[in-house]
Every structure is written in C-alpha cells, then in structure tokens.
Amino acid sequence: MHTPANTVPLTENENLNLGLLNHYLQEKESGLETIQHITRYTGGYSNLTYSLQTANKAYVLRRPPLGANIKSAHDMGREFRVLSLLKPHFAKVPAPIIYCDIPDIIGAPFYIMESMEGIILRASNAPAMDISADIFQKVSAALVDNLALLHSLDIESTGLIQLGKPEGYVSRQVEGWIKRYYAAETDTIETLNSIANWIQKNQPRPQAPAFLHNDYKYDNLILNPADLSEIIGVLDWEMSTVGDPLMDFGASLAYWFEAGEAPVFKHYNLTWLPGNFSRKELIERYATKTGRDLSDILFYYVFGLFKNAVIAQQIYHRWKQGHSTDERFGALLPMIKLLGETASAALSKNTV
Numbered sequence: 287m288h289t290p291a292n293t294v295p296l297t298e299n300e301n302l303n304l305g306l307l308n309h310y311l312q313e314k315e316s317g318l319e320t321i322q323h324i325t326r327y328t329g330g331y332s333n334l335t336y337s338l339q340t341a342n343k344a345y346v347l348r349r350p351p352l353g354a355n356i357k358s359a360h361d362m363g364r365e366f367r368v369l370s371l372l373k374p375h376f377a378k379v380p381a382p383i384i385y386c387d388i389p390d391i392i393g394a395p396f397y398i399m400e401s402m403e404g405i406i407l408r409a410s411n412a413p414a415m416d417i418s419a420d421i422f423q424k425v426s427a428a429l430v431d432n433l434a435l436l437h438s439l440d441i442e443s444t445g446l447i448q449l450g451k452p453e454g455y456v457s458r459q460v461e462g463w464i465k466r467y468y469a470a471e472t473d474t475i476e477t478l479n480s481i482a483n484w485i486q487k488n489q490p491r492p493q494a495p496a497f498l499h500n501d502y503k504y505d506n507l508i509l510n511p512a513d514l515s516e517i518i519g520v521l522d523w524e525m526s527t528v529g530d531p532l533m534d535f536g537a538s539l540a541y542w543f544e545a546g547e548a549p550v551f552k553h554y555n556l557t558w559l560p561g562n563f564s565r566k567e568l569i570e571r572y573a574t575k576t577g578r579d580l581s582d583i584l585f586y587y588v589f590g591l592f593k594n595a596v597i598a599q600q601i602y603h604r605w606k607q608g609h610s611t612d613e614r615f616g617a618l619l620p621m622i623k624l625l626g627e628t629a630s631a632a633l634s635k636n637t638v
Contacts (some may be wrong), residue, residue: 340583372523401519407507407514429504449497470599478595489585490585491496494531495528
C-alpha cells in the first residue's frame with residue numbers, strides 16, 4: 287500500500303467512516319478495491335482532498351470544507367459533472383469515478399476520481415528545488431499555452447456550454463463577488479470598498495465566451511517529473527464555468543507576483559523565482575496564442591485581486607466563526623488588506 291506524498295493523517299474531526307464508505311462503494315459497484323487507509327492532502331484553503339489507498343492503488347476523494355455553507359462554491363455534484371464533460375476533450379484532468387450526494391456516508395456529499403502522479407510546484411517547495419531560470423521560463427510559457435488551449439475548446443460541440451450562461455457573465459460575477467465580500471466582512475477595509483465601487487462602474491466590452499477554469503495557477507497544475515515544462519494534469523475545477531475567458535486569465539494574473547513586490551507574497555506563490563515570466567510577458571504570450579483583445583486587461587487583473595481578497599475573507603470569516611482552528615486561516619487578514627492595496631496601486635498606475 288502506497289501513501290502519497292504531501293498527505294497527513296486525519297485529525298479527529300476529519301475522520302471518515304471507512305466501513306460505511308467501503309460498503310457504499312461496493313453497493314454502487316464503483317469498481318474500487320477495498321479502501322484500507324485514508325490520508326488528507328496538505329495545502330489549499332477550500333475543498334478537502336483525501337487520498338484513498340487500496341492494496342494496489344490510490345484514488346482521490348473531494349468533499350466540501352468543514353463548516354462551509356457556500357453552496358455554489360462547494361457543489362461536489364457540479365465538479366464531478368465538469369470532469370465528466372471535460373475529460374473526453376481535455377485529457378489533462380483526472381477521470382471521475384463516482385459521485386455521492388448522500389451526506390450520511392462521510393458527513394457531506396463527495397466524489398472520487400483517479401489519482402494523477404506528478405510534481406506540483408508550491409510556494410512551500412519550489413524555492414528549495416533549485417529549478418533553473420531557463421526551466422521556469424519554459425514552465426511559464428507552458429502555463430499560458432495550456433490556458434489558451436483550454437479557452438480554445440468549442441463550448442457548443444463539447445456540451446460545456448451547459449455549465450454556464452455566458453450572457454451577462456462579467457456583470458453577474460462583479461455583483462456576486464461584491465455581495466459575497468460584504469456577507470463575509472469582518473473588518474472595514476476602505477481599499478476593498480473602493481475597488482468594489484470601481485469594478486461596478488468600469489466593466490469591459492464582452493469577449494467571445496469560453497470554458498473557464500477560474501482558479502488557474504501553479505499549484506493546480508501537475509507537471510511531468512522528467513520535464514517540468516510538460517503539464518500532465520490540471521486540478522481543482524470547483525469554480526469552472528462558461529463565460530469571458532479574460533476573467534480566467536485575469537484571475538491567473540492576480541496570483542502572479544513578481545520579484546521586488548511585497549515580500550509577504552513570497553509565502554503564497556512562487557512566480558517571483560528567477561525565470562518566471564513577468565505579468566507583461568504573460569499578457570503578451572496569451573494575446574499571441576489566442577488573438578484576443580486585451581486592451582481592458584487592467585479591469586480583469588483588478589477584479590482578480592478583488593476576488594482573491596473575497597475568497598480569503600470568506601475563509602477568514604469561517605475561522606472567526608470557529609469552524610477551523612487552522613492557524614493559516616487566522617492569519618489571512620493582513621493578506622486581504624494587501625490584496626486591496628495592490629489593486630488600488632494598479633489603478634493608480636493604470637497598469638498591471
């Protein structure tokens with residue numbers, strides 16, 4: 287039995303009823319062997335991800351975070367459906383195996399998918415991996431090219447169109463994320479209030495719609511250990527939909543901090559390491575690969591920063607309510623404020 291790297295034993299409140307889970311999987315003829323051991327993947331702030339180990343193989347189980355009540359952001363059935371529709375047309379996703387909407391089995395709806403083996407670059411491991419600047423340049427290019435490929439999928443012939451409603455997408459996102467922010471507000475942050483007002487009043491011209499990942503960044507990519515510039519898997523499709531692809535690209539830009547910018551961001555990403563593209567280079571390559579008009583990219587970048595601040599605020603709010611004792615969650619407030627300041631600075635300079 288192989289226990290995957292980057293997993294830890296379950297805490298008392300994370301424990302799953304192994305007997306009940308195995309009985310359910312056998313009853314549903316899932317094709318899985320008996321699960322002998324369960325560990326949890328480290329990293330991430332949202333849905334919980336477990337490794338299910340049988341005698342001969344490992345699988346992955348996803349469930350909503352403890353205490354979450356944000357239905358649209360933690361819909362396991364929808365995430366399973368996304369993988370089911372996407373897999374025939376985009377090979378770099380895990381094959382979905384079974385979805386369970388009965389909360390009594392493990393305490394929440396969940397789904398199981400195949401496990402994809404490879405390297406995931408994170409802020410916690412990449413700085414110590416001695417990756418050359420030349421390699422990082424190639425990985426940066428692969429990251430952009432892979433997103434451009436995803437955005438090139440025909441949403442009609444693939445059936446992906448059924449996952450969203452492109453018309454009015456940007457407006458709905460703006461209003462929705464502003465609403466989420468104020469619903470999870472714990473402290474008055476004037477910069478974020480100002481950004482919320484700005485994105486309401488400065489929405490861009492519509493783009494031709496595409497399928498969006500909506501959380502596309504280094505630590506959601508699985509790389510080939512023999513060639514880090516080859517992306518073999520993309521994970522975490524929980525926020526994917528159909529809409530303006532520059533909202534997706536803007537979200538990636540909002541995760542992309544360069545060397546010399548606020549040092550605290552080095553704890554959350556690895557894009558500052560030598561060889562990584564600058565945001566300007568990312569924009570130029572994406573424009574070349576897709577042929578899209580990026581003249582309004584500042585809006586998408588600022589919105590991406592605002593959305594990241596809201597996601598962090600929701601996590602911090604759950605921590606404040608006592609739904610988690612994870613010290614990372616309790617330390618998010620300075621980061622939330624800094625994201626607001628970063629967005630304000632971009633507007634002041636009129637550039638990403």
